[in-house]
């Protein structure tokens with residue numbers, strides 16, 4: 358008899374995008390670029406790096422478990438109380454705390470079928486029943502998700518914009534959806550790509566209407582360029598935050614993560630130049646994909662997903678790019694075997710990628 362519950366034994370480990378060093382070794386390539394994991398290609402904010410270096414000799418101490426300075430800074434920035442803010446080891450760390458805090462007995466979860474794989478891993482590992490709702494042409498189908506709510510539903514997970522599709526649901530759709538969600542159901546609104554999306558006119562910035570049963574999750578991993586530090590934040594009603602604070606690992610996030618995030622949050626130049634670089638990268642990709650016979654899903658994030666005729670063409674595109682030293686994300690693991698996701702890179706990386714596209718794809722006639 359196994360020591361491990363069946364639902365754990367049946368899981369497959371999360372497969373991240375291939376690391377650069379791995380591809381270099383495997384294919385004997387000197388130059389490899391990675392446009393696979395929706396990271397910020399600019400490197401971390403120089404202010405964050407300086408702050409982390411300047412505090413090196415404090416790292417023998419445990420972190421401030423209440424993380425007051427950063428929570429306070431976020432509260433001021435977003436016009437809420439400190440009691441409405443939580444931090445975690447990445448927004449995934451907070452998701453994990455949420456699952457451990459709120460789910461019990463026969464509770465159920467609702468989430469979109471092809472959405473963020475990190476949430477899928479947590480939901481499957483939790484052992485709670487999850488109703489995976491089909492997407493509608495790569496968009497969250499909020500009407501179907503609302504219809505799926507039953508007496509057992511406890512958590513609904515929504516990524517807006519979504520990863521890996523890059524699509525979003527607008528204010529109107531979100532309002533209609535929320536009007537059907539009972540107050541006893543928690544809505545987890547994952548806004549990991551908020552900074553890239555916030556200027557889209559009908560994007561429902563959840564801070565503009567705070568429901569008592571909505572938890573907003575955001576991260577320093579994307580626009581703030583701190584993915585390796587593992588730090589994310591969340592906003593919710595103080596009762597929710599108070600209970601999450603009882604369950605979270607006492608010393609997450611780490612001291613360097615807190616220090617880096619405080620400095621990055623104050624580095625407006627870094628954020629602006631990251632957003633500009635991304636905007637130009639997305640515009641360049643769209644232009645090129647339009648010129649070649651490449652179909653893609655509209656996006657408001659820092660990546661764009663290509664849609665191929667079938668699995669074979671998607672796989673072969675990914676493989677040719679890999680052989681040329683460009684790591685992309687093939688999306689079969691997300692249940693989208695016809696899709697390949699491309700994250701924007703530096704100007705130089707984008708040029709390399711565009712050059713390879715022109716060599717392996719046919720121009721539209």
Ligand SMILES: Cc1ncc(COP(=O)(O)O)c(C=O)c1O
Nearest residue numbers: 447448449473520549576578589
């Ligand atoms: C939709 C979504 N949510 C959350 C995350 C994870 O963010 P973090 O690094 O803060 O855990 C990602 C990362 O790719 C994501 O795409």
